[in-house]
Amino acid sequence: MTSVRRKLLSVHHLSMDFPQQHSVLNVLNDISFDVYQGETLGLVGESGCGKTTLGRCLMRMYQPTRGSVLYQPDDHSEAVDLCKVNGAALRQTHRQIRMVFQDPWSSLNPRMTVFDIIAEPLKNQRPRMARSEMEDRVASMMLRVGLRPELMSRYPYAFSGGQRQRVGIARALVVEPRLVVADEAVSALDVSIRAQILNLLADLKEELNLTYIFISHDLGVVRHICDRVAVMYAGELVELADTNQLYGSPGHPYTEALISAVPRPDPRLRSAGSQRKILRGEVPDVAHRPTGCVFHPRCLYASEACRTDAPELGADHEQHLARCLRRDELTLTGV
Template identity: 50%
Template sequence: MKDQQVTGVSALQLPPASAPTRIVAPIANAIDDPSVLMEVRSLKKYFPIKEGFVKKVVGYVRAVDDVSFFIREGETLGLVGESGCGKTTTARCILRAHNPTSGKILFRTKAGEVVDVAQFSDGEMRPLRAEMQMVFQDPYASLNPRMTLLDLVGEPLLVVGGMKNHQERQARVAELLQLVGLRQEYMQRYPHAFSGGQRQRIVIARALALNPRFIVADEPVSALDVSVQAQVLNLLLKLQNELNLTYLFVAHDLSVVKHICDRVVVMYVGKIVETAPTHNLFFTPKHPYTAALMSAVPVANPRIRARMTPLEGDVPSPANPPSGCYFHPRCPYAVDKCSTDLPLLEELEPGHFVACHRASELQLVGIGDAKTIEIPGLEVDR
């Protein structure tokens, strides 16, 4: 857009890559659409492998390798995959908890300016922290046991928001606790006095303290009992509707993603293998890895279960990935080309991108119309 400008500082050094950078044309420049809040462009995060007394770099762990996607304002984008596929590292790079090796993270600020977060220094990131927050996976580890709720939830108000007046800060914390379903009388209590579900509500209240527009939810219910998972998910969706929040929802449980996400990005060994609207992905998966992930979801229909292909083998090391398609050693549909040529993301249907040489000819089984084991009490279905 003519009145927008991408700002930033000097680019980071890029270690040797296994393949040239590729950008899918329909995904690139998505930030030009005013409804798009964020665009991630060819994001890479390589961790050096060091050996010996002098810590010589002998290789790289390609945790995130050429990832591109976008998020519209007000939507929930699911980021899924097995453990070690790079989804959490991607989320942390977006928030600059990790410094990206290369790529662009274009974010539309409240003022309407488009900035490249990947190029920002720590000092430049500080004012932007108010617009981008994170809900962590483990509510037991993410809260300091020596701090009261007033201090925990009020800390971002003091450090980033500059709210030095104690009474104002206390009033804001009381408002936030009420917003997440906790009583203001709890302000002087410590984290050990609360259950796992209540602690996650505290984490959410802290993330909301600065009125963010974008929140990364890193498996926010995976550490909770099933009985309270629905309560936290319902709260997140209620807050999204009331505050017009945008979520990047990192998860491995597809039964949760199916109900709360608008679109889904599937990652494998640091790369995107499929992205599509949630309905399309679950009814007509195009990548064998996506279909294999769905086979892990409990399905009541025995006919559908019989047609599903379970996922076998282990995730390869991102330090030494296979040649060609990274999934080919585990793929039951692999052909010779899969072991030599890395597939590119291609748009098979509107908004449905797949990185698979055989995507157009495979008839994979989805679970869109299957009755799955639901989360008790979950109220909202996308």
């Protein structure tokens, strides 16, 4: 990242409710953060924490209940609130913000050829583009993601999982977006293929000047690829910091527990069993979110105040944000 950072996306007090038969399920609760041009922001947390829902709200696959998502277009015009735009304006933002989905097996239509899959965004965004130009664009993008263009007439069943994910990446990038939301883009792949896709994403970021929001539950992968990391718990953002700061000196007990659970391949660097932070209980149901600090029922350091007082996402002089009442008292263990 450069010393002068330009905001590409600003999320302000975003909440997402899903109506139930006799209640409302508050899946996202007052989320705020910024995404800067050219960075990779990691979004991590356990299953059910709301990170995928957040990604889909940013894409307007879901209509957020409250809050705003301000996107700065590439023409330096006034920021656009993605929560309010519709029709042609929304289609225009979908050209600049694209998504790579988790499952390479179910995210591709088995009845469409690879050409049709990759070209579909072009057909939607630029319906007057000539067929020959479209074929050239698809062939060029296939080469960029490591696929042979002569395979564009084949169907998804003829490809491996890693190749399918490359098709999904090509589909996302063919309209030349600025921001890519990668939702668990490597979690369904085996380790060797995962490394290939991560290296591909890193290379494409530099080549095409992309910005990523990288959603994952794997803190090892996030540490490798991300510039900053946002940690979510039970629908709330509990910590946000530069990657080295967060892993070296976590500011929230939940982050400390997540980091302690990351496997270390070198036996000489493995912590003793007593140093592993084992969380008690389960992630709370967002329909019955705890009072006070949402993490206090599982926190190893909870005080009486944590049971009643809801902490703010405070900041220190280095912009290391942590939603913890005891932030200044605790010295938490990182890598």
